[in-house]
Amino acid sequence: MKVLVIGSGGRENALCYAIAKSKRVDKIFCAPGNAGISKYAECVPIGAMEFDKLISFAKEKSIDLTVVGMDDPLAGGIVDEFEKAGLRVFGPRKNAAILEASKAFSKDLMKKYDIPTASYETFTDASSACEYLKNAKMPIVLKASGLALGKGVLICETLEEALDGVHELMEDKKFGDAGNTIVIEEFMTGREVSVLSFVDGDTIRIMSSAQDHKRAKDNDEGLNTGGMGNYSPSPFYTKEVDEFCQEHIYQRTVDAMKAEGRPFKGVIFFGLMLTEDGPKVLEYNARFGDPEAQVVLPRMKNDIVDVFEACIDGTLSDIELEFSDEACVCVILASDGYPVSYEKGFPICGLDRFEGKSDYLCFHSGTKFNDAGEIVTNGGRVLGVTALGSSIREARKKAYEACDWVNFQNKYMRSDIAKAGEEAELNR
Numbered sequence: 409m410k411v412l413v414i415g416s417g418g419r420e421n422a423l424c425y426a427i428a429k430s431k432r433v434d435k436i437f438c439a440p441g442n443a444g445i446s447k448y449a450e451c452v453p454i455g456a457m458e459f460d461k462l463i464s465f466a467k468e469k470s471i472d473l474t475v476v477g478m479d480d481p482l483a484g485g486i487v488d489e490f491e492k493a494g495l496r497v498f499g500p501r502k503n504a505a506i507l508e509a510s511k512a513f514s515k516d517l518m519k520k521y522d523i524p525t526a527s528y529e530t531f532t533d534a535s536s537a538c539e540y541l542k543n544a545k546m547p548i549v550l551k552a553s554g555l556a557l558g559k560g561v562l563i564c565e566t567l568e569e570a571l572d573g574v575h576e577l578m579e580d581k582k583f584g585d586a587g588n589t590i591v592i593e594e595f596m597t598g599r600e601v602s603v604l605s606f607v608d609g610d611t612i613r614i615m616s617s618a619q620d621h622k623r624a625k626d627n628d629e630g631l632n633t634g635g636m637g638n639y640s641p642s643p644f645y646t647k648e649v650d651e652f653c654q655e656h657i658y659q660r661t662v663d664a665m666k667a668e669g670r671p672f673k674g675v676i677f678f679g680l681m682l683t684e685d686g687p688k689v690l691e692y693n694a695r696f697g698d699p700e701a702q703v704v705l706p707r708m709k710n711d712i713v714d715v716f717e718a719c720i721d722g723t724l725s726d727i728e729l730e731f732s733d734e735a736c737v738c739v740i741l742a743s744d745g746y747p748v749s750y751e752k753g754f755p756i757c758g759l760d761r762f763e764g765k766s767d768y769l770c771f772h773s774g775t776k777f778n779d780a781g782e783i784v785t786n787g788g789r790v791l792g793v794t795a796l797g798s799s800i801r802e803a804r805k806k807a808y809e810a811c812d813w814v815n816f817q818n819k820y821m822r823s824d825i826a827k828a829g830e831e832a833e834l835n836r
């Protein structure tokens with residue numbers, strides 16, 4: 409069969425890698441793709457938001473299945489458009505993708521259905537938000553309700569910072585219309601864990617846990633980013649945590665969406681915080697995480713195309729997911745300056761070192777071919793250097809070793825990805 413993947417990041421590279429393993433797939437296309445994706449798929453120069461062009465392409469090439477990796481097209485209703493055109497597509501419809509696209513919606517859903525999360529208030533005008541903040545406990549968290557590349561969250565230590573934050577989000581519109589509505593939320597402390605799942609509208613199957621590292625600098629300092637590296641599984645996601653989430657969070661979320669007339673089919677990514685009062689939902693995403701996909705998919709043993717189809721057809725209850733016991737670690741090689749400002753267009757060398765090594769993978773996030781046919785940097789996050797190993801310790805050692813194989817000007821990485829995981833593993 410022929411599969412079309414939509415997106416251009418490390419997540420889509422990991423998706424193409426997983427789809428390429430399927431015995432059922434003869435040909436993969438990716439729109440728009442990137443230099444690394446071209447190893448698995450024919451890249452097509454159509455943007456992820458160009459729905460009409462994507463539909464024409466899918467019809468012209470008789471695509472059997474389209475897989476949407478990114479949040480923006482999902483929130484924009486790409487799945488509804490493909491379905492209207494009679495095409496098979498994996499991902500939530502617009503009315504379900506709102507689970508990620510509106511934090512105001514997801515917070516209200518959690519409140520209504522008693523799903524554990526931080527307490528919050530929603531505001532659509534800056535003056536009421538500022539008034540509310542004057543009596544609020546600090547630190548406090550401000551969130552642009554809409555999509556903001558994972559960056560629309562401000563953690564404010566003082567009232568002054570919080571008031572500035574409201575101006576930044578609602579008046580200066582730092583994240584555009586995403587900040588028209590803001591959520592002001594109680595600050596929680598604890599360890600964060602990401603959990604990816606497949607959902608078919610009724611049934612939910614948990615893939616595996618992963619541990620992201622969102623801050624730009626070592627020791628979780630610096631600005632929040634899309635993710636600087638991660639590993640799977642997380643030693644902090646214990647059996648007890650899993651049992652709690654199965655009972656209070658996962659199925660309850662799926663049932664809540666169904667009860668609201670918004671059945672969710674696709675991937676739900678639960679951003680959890682393990683607080684002293686138990687696990688709470690920080691956020692939902694309506695798609696695979698990036699870089700979570702880079703560490704979860706290499707561990708998955710199922711034919712991913714079977715699972716995509718089961719989600720579409722509502723037969724996920726027939727499938728048991730299987731993951732290898734290996735650990736997987738991904739270190740992001742970024743352009744120095746990310747997530748604020750950075751230069752692009754530098755040639756990348758050393759990529760050939762990954763050839764023929766199935767336990768070392770180099771997923772491309774922001775790369776492209778320049779006119780001379782060289783692979784050059786083309787984004788803030790450039791590569792996800794990933795390794796599998798029998799333990800977190802081994803996978804981490806291998807991933808960092810492989811980070812030295814690759815070079816480009818302004819290469820930047822954190823040096824402590826999976827360090828806490830390695831320590832937790834040793835202490836078990």
Ligand code: AMP
Binds near residue numbers: 526563
């Ligand atoms: P979100 O996009 O909602 O996951 O937020 C991005 C990051 O901000 C999270 O991964 C957390 O590190 C942090 N964060 C979000 N909400 C809270 C909260 N209520 N308390 C503490 N930290 C938070």
Ligand code: GLY
Binds near residue numbers: 698
């Ligand atoms: N790694 C977090 C995300 O994909 O949003």
